[in-house]
Amino acid sequence: MITDIESATPALCRLHLGSELRQLRHEARLKASQVVRRLLWSPSKLTRLETGENAMVEPSDVIALCDMYGADEEKRAQLVGYAAVTKTKKDWWQxxxxxxxxxxxxxxxxxxxxxxxxxxxxxxxxxxxxxxxxxxxxxxxxxxxxxxxxxxxxxxxxxxxxxxxxxxxxxxxxxxxxxxxxxxxxxxxxxxxxxxxxxxxxxxxxxxxxxxxxxxxxxxxxxxxxxxxxxxxxxxxxxxxxxxxxxxxxxxxxxxxxxxxxxxxxxxxxxxxxxxxxxxxxxxxxxxxxxxxxxxxxx
CATH class of the missing domain: 3.30.870 (Endonuclease; Chain A)
Known part of the structure; x- marks a missing residue:
């Protein structure tokens, strides 16, 4: 978990976000195929989210996943915060x-x-x-x-x-x-x-x-x-x-x-x-x- 989200880099936020989302999916006992089918996403979209490969992450996508996985309010706020950093900051290579x-x-x-x-x-x-x-x-x-x-x-x-x-x-x-x-x-x-x-x-x-x-x-x-x-x-x-x-x-x-x-x-x-x-x-x-x-x- 990142203790200071505001000072974190987008890369670090994407990695933590992906790891947390993957863990939540496993705890909800959902396969990736089930998630993308329910949300009408391509399989590659969920894969990129869970591996931290997207340059930016839409907070609305994170909210949709949190709803499906049954994440509590504290976890939801944390993950949405990670997504917000990827929208407002750029890593040097971007x-x-x-x-x-x-x-x-x-x-x-x-x-x-x-x-x-x-x-x-x-x-x-x-x-x-x-x-x-x-x-x-x-x-x-x-x-x-x-x-x-x-x-x-x-x-x-x-x-x-x-x-x-x-x-x-x-x-x-x-x-x-x-x-x-x-x-x-x-x-x-x-x-x-x-x-x-x-x-x-x-x-x-x-x-x-x-x-x-x-x-x-x-x-x-x-x-x-x-x-x-x-x-x-x-x-x-x-x-x-x-x-x-x-x-x-x-x-x-x-x-x-x-x-x-x-x-x-x-x-x-x-x-x-x-x-x-x-x-x-x-x-x-x-x-x-x-x-x-x-x-x-x-x-």
Whole structure:
């Protein structure tokens, strides 16, 4: 539950609203198909409400669901308050500056990342987004099919930089643990200068921000749990109503996975990766060595 609705972000309100509505439906012993049939809604409308994917939520829709579920007056007022915030405020990625660079699927993920208490990420090919420098991001998108001109590249860079503000939140900074494949350190993106600055930035973030933990899984580890690809895990403050999620992304698609069974599998995989990886101090030593190698190559 959000104690101060007026100061809450729309993303946080949507997530809590969706979780509470889903819980009320389960308590009323109603299937989603029964609800949409009674209200003459499309199935996707209820799904978006319960997963917090709508940019805005109509208070009248919340009232209709509360009536059907038999919610008491206190709960009804709380949920309508959540909906009102989504109507009166915008998250940063919904503003005109960023909107063109954010796909619908990624928008759903940004809402989760912006409200998460902790993020665990295995990075197999690129430096994790929250640790990337502007020059590194720009080097990626300048050769990507996703960005065809300078304006598009600038928008993608702006989105990536804005996301990193989660690590510096004044009230509760995001706790971030990353396991990086050694190949990420070796792959030259944007030239030796860009790579040296990028790797140095990782060292700075990991040594100056206590909530940031970086480990490297070396080639010498052999087969490991991350060999099927990169993944991200998010955990939320309210462990009771907002369940952990997994985010998966590839060249053609991206998805938010909410199934508890699947999320548990990725939680175990990440714990195994941390165990197989070098410790934080040893990892920073490997990163510093990679900086020297890139610097020597550029001379």
């Amino acid at each position: 503003t005109a500056e960023y909107r063109p660079a954010v796909s619908p699927t990624f928008k759903a993920y940004l809402g989760l990342e912006a409200t998460a208490a902790a993020k665990h990420e295995y990075a197999s090919e690129f430096v994790p987004g929250l640790l990337q420098t502007e020059e590194y991001v720009r080097a990626i998108y300048q050769v990507s099919d996703l960005a065809r001109d300078a304006n598009e590249v600038n928008r993608y860079v702006a989105v990536r930089m804005a996301r990193q503000e989660a690590l510096g939140r004044m009230d509760s900074p995001l706790r971030f643990a990353a396991v990086i494949n050694e190949s990420v350190l070796r792959r030259r993106i944007g030239g030796s200068g860009v790579m040296c600055a990028q790797l140095a930035h990782i060292v700075t973030m990991a040594t100056t921000l206590p909530q940031v933990r970086v480990q490297v899984i070396p080639f010498s580890s052999g087969v490991h749990e991350g060999m099927n690809g990169a993944f991200t895990l998010l955990r939320f403050r309210d462990g009771g109503s907002l369940k952990p999620i997994t985010y998966l992304e590839n060249y053609a698609d991206a998805q938010v996975v909410r199934s508890g069974e699947i999320v548990d599998q990725y939680e175990i995989a990440f714990a195994d990766l941390q165990a197989d990886a070098l410790g934080p101090k040893e990892s920073l030593g490997m990163i510093r060595a990679a900086i020297e190698e890139h610097g020597a190559h550029g001379q």
